Amino acid sequence: MKLREADPQSQFRDELARVGKTIAPLRPDPRVIGRTAFDGPGSEDMTLTVLLARDRVKEAPSQSLLRIVSSDERRYLGIVDAGPFAEPDSLRAESPILTTVATQEVDYLPRYHGRLSVKLLGEELADGTLAPPRFRPLPNSAVYALEPEETAKVLKVDGDIRLGLATGHEELLVGIPSMSKNVLPRHTAILGTTGGGKSTTVAGLVRQASKAGMAVILLDVEGEYTFLHEPTRDARSVTLLADRGMAPAGVPTELMRLYHLVGRDTTNAAHPNLCPFSLQFARLSPYAAMAMMGCNEAQSDRYLVAYEIAKALLRKLGVFPQKDVSQEEADRQERILLRLDDFERGYPRMELSFLLDVVGACKAKVSSAKGKFEPFHKALKTQEGTAALDLEIKAADLPTHAGSWGKVHSLLWRLFRLKVFDKGATLRYAPMLEPGRVSVIDLSDAGLNVLSSIAVADVLTGIQEEQDRKYRQFEGGKGGPPPRVLVIVEEAHEFLGADRIAESSHLFDQVARLAKRGRKRWLSLALVTQLPQHLPRQVLAMCNNFVLHKLTDPHTISTLRQTVAGVDDSLWSRLPGLAPGQAVVSFGHMTRPVLTSIDPSASKLRMVD
Numbered sequence: 379m380k381l382r383e384a385d386p387q388s389q390f391r392d393e394l395a396r397v398g399k400t401i402a403p404l405r406p407d408p409r410v411i412g413r414t415a416f417d418g419p420g421s422e423d424m425t426l427t428v429l430l431a432r433d434r435v436k437e438a439p440s441q442s443l444l445r446i447v448s449s450d451e452r453r454y455l456g457i458v459d460a461g462p463f464a465e466p467d468s469l470r471a472e473s474p475i476l477t478t479v480a481t482q483e484v485d486y487l488p489r490y491h492g493r494l495s496v497k498l499l500g501e502e503l504a505d506g507t508l509a510p511p512r513f514r515p516l517p518n519s520a521v522y523a524l525e526p527e528e529t530a531k532v533l534k535v536d537g538d539i540r541l542g543l544a545t546g547h548e549e550l551l552v553g554i555p556s557m558s559k560n561v562l563p564r565h566t567a568i569l570g571t572t573g574g575g576k577s578t579t580v581a582g583l584v585r586q587a588s589k590a591g592m593a594v595i596l597l598d599v600e601g602e603y604t605f606l607h608e609p610t611r612d613a614r615s616v617t618l619l620a621d622r623g624m625a626p627a628g629v630p631t632e633l634m635r636l637y638h639l640v641g642r643d644t645t646n647a648a649h650p651n652l653c654p655f656s657l658q659f660a661r662l663s664p665y666a667a668m669a670m671m672g673c674n675e676a677q678s679d680r681y682l683v684a685y686e687i688a689k690a691l692l693r694k695l696g697v698f699p700q701k702d703v704s705q706e707e708a709d710r711q712e713r714i715l716l717r718l719d720d721f722e723r724g725y726p727r728m729e730l731s732f733l734l735d736v737v738g739a740c741k742a743k744v745s746s747a748k749g750k751f752e753p754f755h756k757a758l759k760t761q762e763g764t765a766a767l768d769l770e771i772k773a774a775d776l777p778t779h780a781g782s783w784g785k786v787h788s789l790l791w792r793l794f795r796l797k798v799f800d801k802g803a804t805l806r807y808a809p810m811l812e813p814g815r816v817s818v819i820d821l822s823d824a825g826l827n828v829l830s831s832i833a834v835a836d837v838l839t840g841i842q843e844e845q846d847r848k849y850r851q852f853e854g855g856k857g858g859p860p861p862r863v864l865v866i867v868e869e870a871h872e873f874l875g876a877d878r879i880a881e882s883s884h885l886f887d888q889v890a891r892l893a894k895r896g897r898k899r900w901l902s903l904a905l906v907t908q909l910p911q912h913l914p915r916q917v918l919a920m921c922n923n924f925v926l927h928k929l930t931d932p933h934t935i936s937t938l939r940q941t942v943a944g945v946d947d948s949l950w951s952r953l954p955g956l957a958p959g960q961a962v963v964s965f966g967h968m969t970r971p972v973l974t975s976i977d978p979s980a981s982k983l984r985m986v987d
């Protein structure tokens with residue numbers, strides 16, 4: 379065969395004739411930002427690679443949403459979970475020539491394109507619902523970026539309690555819908571290492587929740603939130619706020635109350651609405667008291683014996699139920715006693731010094747050293763009181779062993795010496811539950827850990843009872859609907875830590891009860907801690923919403939992975955590297971968790987060094 383000199387043009391014509399059809403050049407659709415790539419051996423289900431021209435890369439930042447229209451007409455939604463990466467078109471990224479270009483100041487930049495790893499969120503059905511994908515987009519499918527409004531509709535991250543802006547999206551607000559019973563009342567955990575930005579998140583949450591008309595109660599262990607009524611003056615925060623079109627602002631002063639224990643300091647003694655409060659021993663369940671004081675079995679037995687004697691005496695002396703009251707009131711008080719659950723709270727009007735006297739009298743009876751016992755409590759000092767006490771103690775079949783009685787006595791005495799029980803002004807819960815009210819309970823100077831635990835238990839019981847009362851009234855046709863309540867517990871590991879489960883189990887039970895009733899009663903809890911690994915798993919399991927700031931401990935992350943649903947690998951792997959103020963935010967109303975840049979605090983935080 380004779381070789382002919384190849385004429386390229388005629389060769390091309392011959393080839394076209396052989397193929398038998400001409401294909402019109404692609405008329406590029408300007409909305410298509412890229413195309414799906416072929417799969418390789420490393421391809422995984424639900425993950426796609428998308429290739430894009432260099433000038434389209436900026437349209438698909440990390441975490442942005444994409445629509446993929448497959449050539450088989452199926453439509454999919456996906457999210458950029460890695461990339462965009464820049465890859466040279468015709469050279470290997472690590473080729474020597476590119477190394478030379480980068481290191482020898484050579485004026486040559488080869489052509490390159492973008493590559494994304496996209497996680498499929500689902501297949502979009504004709505009516506817009508997102509279904510689990512049954513197929514995979516075909517290679518070379520067109521990829522579109524979603525408009526901001528559409529992104530907002532898909533992600534459903536909006537809410538009137540503004541938290542911040544979603545990363546990778548234009549001006550996409552991340553918030554919590556304050557009216558939804560399915561979100562906050564299913565409880566929240568705010569987690570992150572020291573300096574991750576938890577307190578800033580909490581400060582914002584408090585102000586925004588109050589603005590949304592919720593009643594907010596904040597158990598402030600370190601006294602960080604005692605200036606929330608003042609706008610921030612921190613120059614950096616002011617600049618960052620302005621960048622988001624926000625201005626410094628405190629919680630309106632008339633809405634904020636700052637509570638602290640009587641005789642104990644607060645970190646802001648100049649607060650305009652300062653409310654010292656004393657603890658009511660009567661609110662404290664005997665079981666909680668014993669656990670928190672660390673009573674052993676022998677001590678607990680004696681404590682409970684004394685407790686029963688004290689109850690009988692209170693009835694006999696007409697302290698509770700009261701003597702000389704109307705029949706209606708007497709009936710009401712009896713009903714209270716019928717409903718009383720020792721595991722939830724103590725006997726009404728039982729003061730610490732009253733029980734201390736009873737224990738003292740018991741100790742005196744079993745002790746060999748005979749001396750006259752002098753009661754302390756005013757009701758027992760009277761002739762009638764002393765006689766009644768004598769009678770009860772004589773009749774009682776007391777466990778022996780003066781040493782154990784002595785120990786119970788000294789444990790109670792230690793509490794008594796703190797001078798915070800039954801000292802007049804107790805916490806009034808009704809005002810705390812007014813819409814918009816912010817009650818900061820400063821426990822920074824509580825000293826003994828047991829004291830803060832007792833205070834927290836007291837507050838939780840009080841709020842729960844008050845909210846129950848409001849619900850009963852409402853259901854009985856009296857009064858409006860009870861307020862939506864948010865209770866925030868800072869340093870939650872200190873109260874609910876797994877290592878302190880013996881002392882804190884009652885507090886845990888109480889929190890669990892509150893959590894369970896919360897949904898019906900519109901009581902929501904937010905637990906804040908830098909040591910989530912110290913929280914028992916049940917505590918995290920109560921929470922349905924999460925704000926995850928920087929977390930570095932791999933063990934903690936792997937534990938959380940079993941609890942928090944819907945956070946994909948790429949977000950988990952980002953947790954250790956998050957900057958202060960960044961968080962993975964996952965709330966019940968959201969389609970999926972979003973990486974969020976939390977707003978700086980508009981109100982003043984007293985930073986703890």
Ligand SMILES: Nc1ncnc2c1ncn2[C@@H]1O[C@H](COP(=O)(O)OP(=O)(O)OP(=O)(O)O)[C@@H](O)[C@H]1O
Binds near residue numbers: 574575618979
């Ligand atoms: N949303 C934010 N925007 C800008 N900066 C922030 C943000 N959140 C935190 N920061 C910065 O990080 C610092 C620490 O934040 P913050 O006190 O809220 O952390 P934390 O997690 O409460 O720490 P700790 O565990 O010590 O209480 C702040 O002083 C601030 O500089």
Ligand SMILES: [Mg+2]
Binds near residue numbers: 576577578
């Ligand atoms: Mg903090």
